[in-house]
Amino acid sequence: MNILHIIKRFLTRIKYLPQFIIQSIKWPYETCQRCGNAYCLIWSVSDGLWNDVIGEKEGLMCIDCFIKEAIKKGIKITDDDFIIKPFYQFEKNEIE
Numbered sequence: 001m002n003i004l005h006i007i008k009r010f011l012t013r014i015k016y017l018p019q020f021i022i023q024s025i026k027w028p029y030e031t032c033q034r035c036g037n038a039y040c041l042i043w044s045v046s047d048g049l050w051n052d053v054i055g056e057k058e059g060l061m062c063i064d065c066f067i068k069e070a071i072k073k074g075i076k077i078t079d080d081d082f083i084i085k086p087f088y089q090f091e092k093n094e095i096e
């Protein structure tokens, strides 16, 4: 990865830091216990896959963190492993 791409990514993170802080305060739904992301998807995997990847029976995790953890542990996952639904009940003031 080239340095300009890394700098651009870093600046984007900084640019949206205020939004992340506001969402952390206002977000009425679930947030990832690993990265703090206020996620907009309802998703699930089988209990067996969850236990293999996370190693705990319960928890809240965004799908990105779940996938990164699976890759880190060398656990193969496929599209068919996931059930994904968007939240439909969002109000405009909840996502800004």
Ligand SMILES: [Zn+2]
Residues within 6 Å of the ligand: 032, 033, 034, 035, 036, 037, 061, 062, 063, 064, 065, 066
């Ligand atoms: Zn996360």
